[in-house]
Amino acid sequence: MIEVSVLGATGMVGQRFVQLLSHHPDFxxxxxxxxxxxxxxxxxxxxxxLVSSEVPADVGDIxxxxxxxxxxxxxxxxxxxxxxxKDVEEExxxxxxxxxxxxxxxxxxxxxxxxxxEVNESHFEAVKYQKGKGFIITNPNCSTA
Numbered sequence: 208m209i210e211v212s213v214l215g216a217t218g219m220v221g222q223r224f225v226q227l228l229s230h231h232p233d234f235x236x237x238x239x240x241x242x243x244x245x246x247x248x249x250x251x252x253x254x255x256x257l258v259s260s261e262v263p264a265d266v267g268d269i270x271x272x273x274x275x276x277x278x279x280x281x282x283x284x285x286x287x288x289x290x291x292x293k294d295v296e297e298e299x300x301x302x303x304x305x306x307x308x309x310x311x312x313x314x315x316x317x318x319x320x321x322x323x324x325e326v327n328e329s330h331f332e333a334v335k336y337q338k339g340k341g342f343i344i345t346n347p348n349c350s351t352a
Contacts, residue, residue, distance in 0.1 A: 212238040212278050214295070215286035216271070217245060217254045220309050224284045225250075229263035238279050239269050246273040281305055281341075301339030308345045319343050 211228060215221040216239035228234045245253045251267030272278075274287065274295060285296055285308040292310035299306050313319040318337045320330035322344050334342035 221286035300341040303340035
């Protein structure tokens, strides 16, 4: 089981990450992050859950961390707003984290692949040229996908 964290977990995109990852056979969500004002709250009590009938049971009791807190997993799914994501994701990648981002803030960086694995898996090679020990991979915007 691969342990992962989700940044921006209370927003709509973060909720979708949580929904998909909580039912995935290979991933286990161990940490969720939101704004400083939600820090310490139970996820199920803090999120206005909209993506399905109820918050997945395996994540409801997770206490939220604040963006900027220490991240306990090597793999991070980021649903942060672009203005926040740029610096936070770069810092994480430099420190050695593998960041999978939904934000647009890195889409014009020539060394951050915009991945659609079924279409351009060879673009993953671009991460070799990113600074730091980790990497950032982003996805195309929803209309392109």
